[in-house]
Amino acid sequence: xxxxxxxxKIIVELRKKHPGHILPDEDLQWVFVNAGGWMxxxxxxxxxxxxxxxxxxxxxxxxxxxxxxxxxxxxTIISGTFRQWKEGTTKSEIYxxxxxxxxxxxxxxxxxxxxxxxxxxxxxxxxPSTLGFALADSVFSTQDxxxxxxxxxxxxxxxxxxxxxxxxxxxx
Numbered sequence: 770x771x772x773x774x775x776x777x778k779i780i781v782e783l784r785k786k787h788p789g790h791i792l793p794d795e796d797l798q799w800v801f802v803n804a805g806g807w808m809x810x811x812x813x814x815x816x817x818x819x820x821x822x823x824x825x826x827x828x829x830x831x832x833x834x835x836x837x838x839x840x841x842x843x844x845t846i847i848s849g850t851f852r853q854w855k856e857g858t859t860k861s862e863i864y865x866x867x868x869x870x871x872x873x874x875x876x877x878x879x880x881x882x883x884x885x886x887x888x889x890x891x892x893x894x895x896x897p898s899t900l901g902f903a904l905a906d907s908v909f910s911t912q913d914x915x916x917x918x919x920x921x922x923x924x925x926x927x928x929x930x931x932x933x934x935x936x937x938x939x940x941x
Contacts, residue, residue: 807880808829816927817896840893840895842890846886854879874894
């Protein structure tokens with residue numbers, strides 16, 4: 770299954786199952802992510818202070834540090850391969866399409882994606898704790914402030930959608 774077709778189907782299903790929680794098409798944007806020495810691209814679908822869902826991947830081989838968060842992150846591979854080397858071990862593990870891996874709160878790993886690796890990512894925990902790592906390379910290394918702006922804008926749109934859904938459904 771082509772990853773773009775898979776992503777389209779995932780978005781449709783998420784909107785059916787979670788109305789009011791998935792960003793509308795006009796707010797969906799692929800944004801570069803430079804973090805931990807690696808480079809990828811993400812399309813944020815849902816964001817709150819405690820959860821996020823995004824599409825993620827890379828069109829090139831890339832590798833680096835995973836980051837260490839106050840959140841659990843679940844990745845389901847759609848295409849390509851993802852290699853993870855956990856701290857304290859001497860061997861890495863490779864994940865393939867259909868596999869789901871969990872990066873637990875407080876863990877750090879080395880990560881490597883092959884070109885053409887695309888996945889769905891779900892994060893749960895204190896999501897603002899992930900932003901420092903996710904944005905540090907854009908600020909201090911690439912100095913790509915437009916990407917920083919795009920990232921913050923879509924996260925704020927996700928937060929506003931959640932607030933709007935909450936207040937409209939709870940009668941506040």
